Amino acid sequence: MKMIKLKDLVPVNLASEKEKFFAKQANYNPQFQYQKPIDSSSLNYYGKSNCYYAHLAKKIIKQAQKENLFQQEQSHNNILSEEEVKKIVTACLDDYALSDKYQIIFSETFTSRFAVNFSENSIKIRLPINFKQKRLINTLDHEIGTHILRQENYLLQPWYKRKKAYSFRNHLLTEEGLAVIHQYLNRDQQLVFQPALSYLGVQLASKADYKTVYQFYYQYYQDPQKAWSQALKNKRGLTDTSLPGGFSKGLVYLTGFAQVLNYLRRHHYDPSPLYYGKLAYQDVKKAQKINPNYQALLPRFYTDDPQAYREKIQTLAKRNFIF
Numbered sequence: 001m002k003m004i005k006l007k008d009l010v011p012v013n014l015a016s017e018k019e020k021f022f023a024k025q026a027n028y029n030p031q032f033q034y035q036k037p038i039d040s041s042s043l044n045y046y047g048k049s050n051c052y053y054a055h056l057a058k059k060i061i062k063q064a065q066k067e068n069l070f071q072q073e074q075s076h077n078n079i080l081s082e083e084e085v086k087k088i089v090t091a092c093l094d095d096y097a098l099s100d101k102y103q104i105i106f107s108e109t110f111t112s113r114f115a116v117n118f119s120e121n122s123i124k125i126r127l128p129i130n131f132k133q134k135r136l137i138n139t140l141d142h143e144i145g146t147h148i149l150r151q152e153n154y155l156l157q158p159w160y161k162r163k164k165a166y167s168f169r170n171h172l173l174t175e176e177g178l179a180v181i182h183q184y185l186n187r188d189q190q191l192v193f194q195p196a197l198s199y200l201g202v203q204l205a206s207k208a209d210y211k212t213v214y215q216f217y218y219q220y221y222q223d224p225q226k227a228w229s230q231a232l233k234n235k236r237g238l239t240d241t242s243l244p245g246g247f248s249k250g251l252v253y254l255t256g257f258a259q260v261l262n263y264l265r266r267h268h269y270d271p272s273p274l275y276y277g278k279l280a281y282q283d284v285k286k287a288q289k290i291n292p293n294y295q296a297l298l299p300r301f302y303t304d305d306p307q308a309y310r311e312k313i314q315t316l317a318k319r320n321f322i323f
Contacts (some may be wrong), residue, residue, distance in 0.1 A: 002039070004038070009034070009247060011032035011033060012033050012034060017030035018228065021211075021228070022224065026215070029210045029240070030241050031241070033239065043238075043247050045248065046248040046251050047251060048206070049203040049206070053255050054199065056196070058196075059321055060320055061193055061220075064191050069191060070222070080132065085129055088140070089140065090104065092145075095300055096144070096149065098152070103122045104122070104125065105124050106127050107124065107125075110125070113131075134187075138184070141185060142179045142182055142183035146175075146178050146179040149275060149297050150178075150275055150278055152297055153275050153276055154279075156277075156294070157291055157294070160277070163278075166290065168283050168287075169282055172252055173259060173280065174256060177253070178256070178271065180254075181313070182301070185316060190315065190319045190320070191320060192253075195254040199254040201216060201217065204216055204234075205235055205244075205247075206246065207244045209242045209243070209244070214231040215227075233249075257320075257322075260274075261323070263281040268310075269310035275298055
């Protein structure tokens, strides 16, 4: 089973089908067309939901509802300007001497709010901007402090582009799990209800149509655009979205989050070995053996105060019923 590229999952008729969906008051299942044929088996590349993580997701969401967190998420006060966002992102890249390497691009055509493209060395930010300052910094801890730094370290490894030859596992669960941990590490509100909701959305999409998945998200967010974008993430890859099935990547965020938290607890809350590159936590010892003297480029939110990092990880894990 081959991992599918996200760009291949963007429907070519996305705008017109979205317009039709809302014109019919969300009582319609989009009929998507794609640039290339989609192998339906590749949509399940990330596996299926299981009882343990589904139960954990429900527990987190129940707590989020009790604390009214979904409604708080919808506040649109103090949104940053494009210039302010660029300044903050550039300053973060400067911390690691990377501002000359990565180009920051803004566009209304991007499907993701914030994404890193390593083949182009670019950071793509969707317009209109929908970031407050604190939330942008949390996102940078995810995108730059995790994804970009792991990539930069990976480029310097003997096993760069040779992971198959060294029998390395797929790194995605560790990659996204660590990124979610770091995104929530310095947040005022540390309940990971969005990854939890995404997990249940994938589970529902495997047996329900598009409009049902949309209504599932809408009941929590009460925001048509947010519900649409989340349903799209789950049902993309299908041509006829009235059929069960969809893209299973939404499972990895909560699963990886829980697994990497448990790894950190077993390893003295030191994330340094996970920064050897794009690797799964199960391959850390192998990576260290191959390149024993390597000094990884590490995020400042860890190196500035490792003890504070440890305490925040413990609080985050407890808040989300992990340990």
